[in-house]
Amino acid sequence: MNEARGGGSARHALHDGWTLRAVPGPHVPAGIAGTTVPATVPGCVHTDLLAAGLIPDPYLDDNEKAVGWIGRTDWVYETTFDRPAGDADRIDLVCAGLDTVATLTLNGVGIGRTENMHRSHRFDVASLLRDRDNTLAVRFDSAYRYAEAHRDRLGDRPNAYPEPFPFIRKMACNFGWDWGPTLVTAGIWQDIGLHTWSVARLAEVRPVVTVADGVGTVAVHVVVERAAAVPLVVRATVAGAAVETVVPVGERTAVLDLTVRDPELWWPRGYGDQHRYDLTVTLHGPDDRALDTWTRRIGFRSVRLDTTPDRHGSAFALVVNDVPVFVRGVNWIPDDVFPHRVTRSRLAHRFDQAADANVNLLRVWGGGRYESDDFYDLADERGFLVQQDFLFACAAYPEEEPFATEVEAEAREQVTRLAGHPSLVLWTGNNENIWGWYDWDWQEPLAGRTWGRGFYLDLLPRVVAELDPTRPYWPGSPWSGSDDVHPNDPAHGTMHIWDVWNTDDYTKYREYVPRFVAEFGYQAPPAYATLRRALTDDPLAADSPGMAHHQKAIDGDRKLQRGLDAHLPAPADFDEWHYLTQVNQARAIALGVEHFRSHRGVCMGTILWQLNDCWPVTSWSAVDGDGRRKPLWYALRHAYADRLLTVQPREGGLALVAVNDSGTPWRATATVTRLTLTGEPRARTSYDLDVPAGAAVTLPLPADLARPEEATRELLVAEAGATAERALWFFAEDRDIPWPAATYAATVTPTDGGVRVQVTARTVLRDLVLAADRLDPSAEVDQALVTLLPGETATLTVRAPAPLDPRALTTRPVLRTVN
Template sequence: MLRAVPGPQVPPEIADRAVPATVPGVVHTDLLAAGLIPDPYLDDNENRLGWIGRTDWVYETTFAWQPGDDERVDLVCAGLDTVATVSLNGTEVGRTENQHRGYRFDVGALLRPGANTLTVRFDSPYRYAEAHRDRLGDRPNAYPEPFNFIRKTACNFGWDWGPTVVTAGIWQEIGLHGWSVARLASVRPLVTVEGDTGRVELHVELERAADEPVTVHATVADATAEVTVPAGERTGVATLTVRDPERWWPVGYGAQPRYDLDVTLRAADGRELDAWTRRIGFRSVRLDTTPDAHGTPFVLHVNDVPVFVKGVNWIPDDAFPTRVTRERLAHRFDQALGANINLLRIWGGGRYESADFYELADERGLLVQQDFLFACAAYPEEEPFRSEIEAEAREQVTRLAAHPSLVLWTGNNENIWGWHDWDWQEPLAGRSWGRGYYLDLLPAIVGELDPTRPYWPGSPWSGTEEIHPNDPAHGTMHIWDVWNDDDYTKYREYVPRFVAEFGYQAPPAYATLRRSISDERLAPDSPGMAHHQKAIDGDLKLQRGLDAHLPVPADFDDWHYLTQLNQARAIQLGVEHFRSYRPVCMGTIVWQLNDCWPVTSWAAVDGDGRRKPLWHALRRAYADRLLTVQPRDGGLALVAVNETAEAWHAPATVTRIDLAGEPRAKTSVDLDVPAYSSVVLALPAELVRPDEARRELLVAEAGDSAERALWFFAEDREIEWPAAELDATVEPVDGGQLVRVTARTVLRDLALFPDRLDGSAQVDQALVTLLPGESTTFTVRADAPLDPAALTARPVLRCVNDI
């Protein structure tokens, strides 16, 4: 059961009330299940629930126990959120103050036969954080919340895309563990491969209940190893050598074979005391930052192959972690793979993800970049934080060592940049801000515990304190001036070595809005819409983007379509530009893949799991073979990028046509793009100089590729679009409907939004430009057939020139 500790902020209907508690879980989800609070994700309910984070909470349960033969019985707490006092039968057994690590308490002396009572009291995260802030002196951060003074998911305290829902609770498993003689306290496999030899250097740490020799036995593939840990010692190392292992590869580069690594601990008499198993993969990973003519590269090599990172940033998929199931993660990973993504960066304001997350990444070949959990703030280095952070980092580096998908540790998100550029130095007045973590403590821990993987002190980071951390020519950079201050065409002014964050906003799907916002009439500034826009001046920035490129929306339906379109165009332009500079630029990580609730944000997949048009644009921009028209040296060029192991040979054409589809000029070239490379072909002057800029465009096509590259000489708001004319038919098929559209005029960025008719509906493509006489087919899947007339009419079927 769950109870609120009495206080003036606690609503009377909850004070002194016992609420059924689900474990794992958090207070919010229990109160929600009991019908005691409104859903914090709907309308502005979040505002009425701030008292939860300022309240102390008590979980209590009674359980039966009978003594056995175990020499030790521990209470194992995999995750407590966050400031907890744990008591058994009225006696305190321990205290915790870090959500990001587990705890284990010896409770054998306190257990009694029959009924036992376990109590976990959680103190208010706000009270704890504010007390440390007052004791140590405030530190700058991006939001007026004390998240940098508690080891807890930072975005619980609100972000420019997230709600303020400051949680408390037993958020991971809790239970008793009985054992004798010794147990495996930690198992840390360091997996390497060189040539035809795979190697597992297995580091084992023991906890003992008896001082006698024990034996660690390990097997993987056909290899076995054994090491005896003598009495009085607690560590051992066993080495396993595997001949000709199949290598694990990122998606798009090869398969993902994995091997069972089994470890058992035995007593001197042969009894099995403990066991541990994981699936590992043999692969090498290194980071190339050798200075070159362009500055300092940032190139990830897997199995000695340089990988162009087609990445997205990952935030917690729900503010309430126990709602993120393995099935939900698998669906999100399918969405990432469907958009041709090969890397997920776990952002430093969230949490270390579940075992399911990393196992699914291993299985599917999605690379993982893991931030240590620091974001957008100056963090104190005094106690108790330094010791907590060291313990947390040691636990997590050890926990994740077995996963081949994990290829990079990063010290923090934007904190070194913040110290340089966000006016921190004067208010800090010499106080600690985290530098010692990022440049000393964390690299030392990774170097000691996980030398098989590279560590990078921050995102962004130039590679040295002598160069500005966000210098485009050195290391990784973030590009946020575009969203905050400039038009998205400014992406073309950057030729970075690696872009670890850049993004552009749009509202979520219409069905997501309608589920979460009850405004009688939706408008960009209606109360619910305004509450679900957390970015500073977010709507003004959306409007600035529309004003620069698109026709004036006549109503909310226009605004919704055009803002989603503008987000997709902005990111597609950025990604294609950066990829066109391969190999100078060797990676882009778009902000962001997912949302944790229904909100206007930078995500490609909204808080209800629906794909925005941006997702479809990412699928095109991240295609293994990309054809794009790019400005170069005062003219235009055709750029072909080949991110496959096979050379790309294909005839290509570039045609300048008018809006009626009539050709004005044309050129043909033979593409010859080696594996993992790009070519740039300057286009002749007669192609790039239109007769009528407002009525012409370039169309580039290569071989039998289904995708084409387009270049418009004017913005949509200036183009003399004909009124949209089309023929549309709807045909039922098993499990859905086919919507076939034939253009009688040019149709710019044609899109279908079937979720407006049924929230379950999905469509397979979006933002298709058709020339007169061309056709395309949309496949719609829904729980029930949709009305054909509504499916082929505004506002479900849209294009730019119907505005």
């Protein structure tokens, strides 16, 4: 057993020696019935069976179908261990996370049952322990059987998917989503171990951190659990400040108030540094003996929501340290269906990808999990803002027991756990459920039954107000701020835009000027190397069996085709289809983001659906299930840049909009040129840009620029500043443009760790992409979607561990343009 000490207590991990077996039942395949396999803890049934060679990888081809029986089977984990040395007053079995319907027995005696993946549990087991060979068994009942029994008891509820996930407190997307597989897990998914302690322990520590007028305060709320009736002393220190208090016999709680003068503030990335301070809390017993210790890095920052009514409706703006922040966000889903596989280093890489795309906020979506301590620590360290949904998504949820009790316990635990993180700036009650009640034909089938409203508008705001009063709470995403206004009204609060993608062309983004867009997105397939790893289809085709199985959206392929038909030439083969659908995704999101940002001040945030994937799939992600960046990622990096130059349609014509999210004024000369596809200028004008920090300036374009002589043969090029921020405007759709056949010169030069590919255009090259992963799955390129005018040159740097074929790097299908 591993051992870690804190004060007078000790923690002993129970992660070794586990086995796993299926309980006999009608769903268990013959080859697995009666078989016991080694189990990894933390882990889950699927990955243990995969490691034992008993199931195929569910991420490949359509293997997902072959393992559906796992979620309908009961499972038993078992291990043996010796009693920890010493004579502590208490020995507790501590389970950080059990997935989900678990019955625990120790030496054949039942010690507890759990029904919530999103809670930890603790059991006093001292009286049951032998000195040697204790047997701990954890039986997981089928999540399906549990959920379906509650559904049958309480009556069904409307739901976006034909699965019973609202009837169990478990990661909803385990039951499948329009980007995820149906892989209903079971297992000891987080740490498990023994905690030995005497006299008393720190049961809860909850820092409430505020800062105002140069003074930081930390109210440290402490709950102790006792094994002896003696006075206790609690001490807290932070940034040189120290305080202590006595917890008398019979008392369990204390509040310690710390004051820090002129603390360095924690700022979101792009606004300042991320200063943090060590907060340490210690518990002491008689004779000043140390009993327990808790430590966390905290940051001083203020956060509020500005929802002031104005002539446009009512605002929705995050204000951090009294500075309004334009949110350049992404939605975050679990990075793997099997969350124990998401390591800190994997999270750090994903955060690097978000930071490099100029993202400043991650919204943890409500169909997944409350994210890990590693996730929040990295967000604190790197300055990401985090919006955490409570875990309700796309369904009507029952409010009866046992769910009312479980939801409150889960919320209290998670709010307490996350309260000290400066990155967390917003709690949200649910994803789309209030909107669903209004617009998704729920009211008649509900027939008056509960659907979650009491959670979102009563229970959860009460818990947040009590335990985390410094942070705003918003009842739903989307939500308008009032029952009197439709929850998805663009003029109030937050909205989701899904008619684009589902039914309308992406140019419809321009019809909305929302206060804050919390979801919007457009699909594309993953990188080619990701497809080739995951699928054995031969040949690959847009509708080949594996591609079809890894497209989970309703009519997804038809919607992709609709988007291609509206904008791009018809693809001749799969390679062209793959490239063009990825380009169309990138263009759709770039158009939306640039439009929303051009209305900065009215609109104060966009949260793209979605940054990441949990497996290889055609989806709305910018980074695919194997961690590869799609062309959308490069488009997002440009559209989310601190300084953005964009050409936008405005009433009566076109305008140049300069958006400045940096902390300093943007002063530069901007030129706008109308020219032909062959590079001949037809008209030009210049502007002296002077854009204050945190502002946007709109400059109408004169008619001789905004009105082409030949719409299908001309474009606008706007450039500003020494770094030549550039914006393009084409007057016609690519499908209608008589593109010249792409001609260019290309050279390949070896460099440390890869090659440089220099491309010089002889004709216009539209949306140049170098798909280096086609040659080496680990190869990465530094830029994509480069449009070159005749005579211009771009240098693409490819990082690759092995030499790449120079000819392949400079020809189709690796190097592509729309023309």
